[in-house]
Amino acid sequence: MTDMNEMIKQGDLMTETKVTLSQRKEWLREVVKTENNERPTVEQDCPKCSNNLTYYTTRQTRSADEGQTVYYECTKCAHTFTENT
16 A cells, blocks of 8 residues: 555645645543643533532623633533523
C-alpha cells in the first residue's frame, strides 16, 4: 500500500481530505479530553438531581451593558442549565 504522504504528494484529493478529517477528529478528541479533565467547577445545585457541584462557562450573549450568561453542567447527571446574571 502506498504511503499516505506519498499519495498526497501525487495530488490525490480524496486521500488528502481523509487525512485532514482524521487529523481534525484526533484534535477534537484531545480538546474534549482536556476540557473534561480541566473544567472549572462551582457549588451550584442541579435542579434535576440536587448535586451541588457543576462545571460552568460564561458567555456574553446579550448586549455589552447587560450581564453575562452562565452555562452550568452537572458533574453527576450531566444536566445543563443556564443563568442570566
